[in-house]
Amino acid sequence: MEEHDDSDIIEHHVEEEMEKSGAFVESPSDREACCGTQSSHRLLAYSDALISIIATVMILPVAHTKVEDNEELRQSVQLLLTTKIAVYLMTFLIVTVAWAAHIRLFQVIVRIDDCLALLNLACMMLITFLPYTFSLMATFPNNILGILLFCGCVMVIGVIQSVIVLYAFSRPFLLNEQIQISENQIFYKRHILKVIMRVPIMCLFASIFSFIFFQLSYVILAIVIFLPYISQFIKWCRSKAIGQVEETPDSMLFYTYLPNEPLSKERVEAFSDGVYAIVATLLILDICEDNVPDPTVVQKQFGGNLIAALQVYGPEYLAYFGSFATVGLLWFVHHSLFLHVTKTTRFMGLLNTFSLAFVGGLPLAYQLTHEFPRDSQNELEAIQISCVIIFFAGIFQLIIWVVALYYEQETLHPYVRYGGREHVFMLAKLALYPCVALGTFFLTCILSRFSAPIFHLMEITVPFAFLVLRVLVRIGLALLRLIFCPNRANLKTIVEEEVSETSVPFNPLIT
């Protein structure tokens, strides 16, 4: 017993020493554990994953709407489909607004502890419920229940976020370094709380008005959602009209909580990755669930011939591979684009949201492509819709790049600012999908009889085009140089030079 006590004391002693030295240890992870705080990295990754799933969830009701070939039914189905697509797009926008607010909150709070993690989970739970309340609003526009539920959720989210802010400010070591060293933390706290509570208070008014004159509530809600963009647009117009307004030094104070503050690039990437991943697998989810034939049906209808039974689903497999490849390649372009970007302005974030919203519609478009009988008007329409969706998903990515180039001082890595070959290559990558989609669209207009083969040919060739794009750009550039600087060596040597340049083993890590 005596011995046991002894070892206990020694252990305790060691522990105390660890605790004392804890504050002076260099490794951040060592420091974290001592005070029960943690880097917020993984919490944010999990939140991003949840939010990206929720943002894309409303595409499922759209995708599962059965389109009949009966003309009369089709009218009502089209109306239903339009409503559902509108719901999907609005949900996507609302959820991304909530996500942007979440980003800004956790740009102020950079460390978390258990309590904050749990509060954040509660907040997430309510955010995941928003799409449902919104779809109630869309289905029953004259019933105030949807508005009340939506406003209720937003208000509770606001209260939880306020608690998070109050908690974090009572433990300043959780905060951003800049606020930690600032003299007027209370000022910050009030400002952030004011920004956070603005939306819930407007929702409170909306829910009160819903009892009196519910149309007004919708107006208030629309203002809530679009306010940041509208205010920024007005500010932008004003700055253009009366010349460049100097940044007041005061605004620097609120650095981390201004609405036009760039979004964290990591979180934009994580959110985009989540959306691309969900969208790429949406069709396989359906295939795994619905397209395994029943053994008795196979026995009865196909005489036990499984291959014949599966051939019925052929178009669906094709749709899956097509949409996976397209979404994957759009992800690839997005990935290449964000390699060059250092900061994401809010406007770039908005463009990214638009691009992602179109990407979300892709599997649906591909599914429609293969659902109609060959050479029907419906098939042609579905193929053209697919082309339009691909075009917009790609063109918004291209606009992100153009905007990034416009503000290149703050948004791009130094090496891209000077133009050159990487520029051209990036542009080629970004332009490939819009160009191909546009080309396919017009080709299907002209050669409407061959629309399906043209579309499939496009699906197959684009991945290979990406593979050889670098070589194509090289040859194109070399050709241009040869035309404009003919006094340089001939084409072949330039191309060889270009190619050999990359195959040199580049290995400064060894030294």
Added chain:
Amino acid sequence: MEEHDDSDIIEHHVEEEMEKSGAFVESPSDREACCGTQSSHRLLAYSDALISIIATVMILPVAHTKVEDNEELRQSVQLLLTTKIAVYLMTFLIVTVAWAAHIRLFQVIVRIDDCLALLNLACMMLITFLPYTFSLMATFPNNILGILLFCGCVMVIGVIQSVIVLYAFSRPFLLNEQIQISENQIFYKRHILKVIMRVPIMCLFASIFSFIFFQLSYVILAIVIFLPYISQFIKWCRSKAIGQVEETPDSMLFYTYLPNEPLSKERVEAFSDGVYAIVATLLILDICEDNVPDPTVVQKQFGGNLIAALQVYGPEYLAYFGSFATVGLLWFVHHSLFLHVTKTTRFMGLLNTFSLAFVGGLPLAYQLTHEFPRDSQNELEAIQISCVIIFFAGIFQLIIWVVALYYEQETLHPYVRYGGREHVFMLAKLALYPCVALGTFFLTCILSRFSAPIFHLMEITVPFAFLVLRVLVRIGLALLRLIFCPNRANLKTIVEEEVSETSVPFNPLIT
């Protein structure tokens, strides 16, 4: 025109300078762009997201199986359900095996370029198709088509991975530093190719045998999947039987491609986050799709009373909130656990996979809980199944911690090795869910009439228990100290001391 040419030349000059200096720039991101290579971070994050979705996809057919209350039908439904659950678990295992192979491949290849990114996407597409082939195998066990498709996919994945390896070794700057500086790269290349091709070659044999004696094919496939675990188990048994076998220096050579090499902790976290996020939102996906009532139905059946119409779905909302909270809290425990872990051994990875597989079943269990009439035998069974699933999901997390403690030298941060309060706190966190689940299970056995209220009470109290857990542990520890070291000060001061210790602002960053 002359001017334009001039600026062109200047621009080109600058670009060349940038390229020259590129090799000597410190910033890794600058270096990356010059040779068209990139850090593989985001590619791996995207792959993890895709794989985690695919791993959990087979729970959907299980979740959507309609359970009838008719006794006779229920028998066949239960059989169907058992098959589907088996398919789900096997798919989960197969996909995680593919994921582990992917991890090891990209521990060798640490940098990527466009070509590797595209090849990886092709590989991902085939991996996402595996669950479907597997579910064909399970539905038609006597038909060889499932086997052939599965083997075909695995073989193509093998070929693509071999191409990735060959490509990466032809551009050594893409490789792991250790292999980059090694003398015998060719040796490495052969070894890795041998390891990669082992599985596809066995699948080739399985597909050939399927024409002759297809039962053998299943045996071969089972061997393929469990081989790494079996071989490790044999090795472990042997080492225990004939004493600790010294690590041969040779095996150090293959450091990054040995099957018992620890998995990358970041990727285990990313994969787990993906699974938790999908599982947490599974029920809301269904709710958003199915539980928006049709306006005409509301008008006819409920006289336009939306609230009455929605009350029908009440249990589903409850199931959603319950499962979201449970999955979220299990994620929270997982997150706390992996904060202390520095390396994940393969065995810990396996335990994590088991834990995640049970987590995947949670939403289903919760859904069942609320699907049956109150106080029926079915409801009791469903509640008990939920408790069992929660128990196993939690207990596997606890075992991970125990295993990590067993190999603490290599798996844990130094500060946890010495025990102390953080240890106890961690243990309390990990033990909370298994204990509560076990308690609820036995309570429902005894008080079977009150099973539903007990279960709901558990759902509500657990989140609050997590919130006050730190305080509870503090008080418990203080009590223990008071009992075993009565010569120290009284309880109240110890507790106060403990509490005050944390509220001291801890802020070494300011200085």
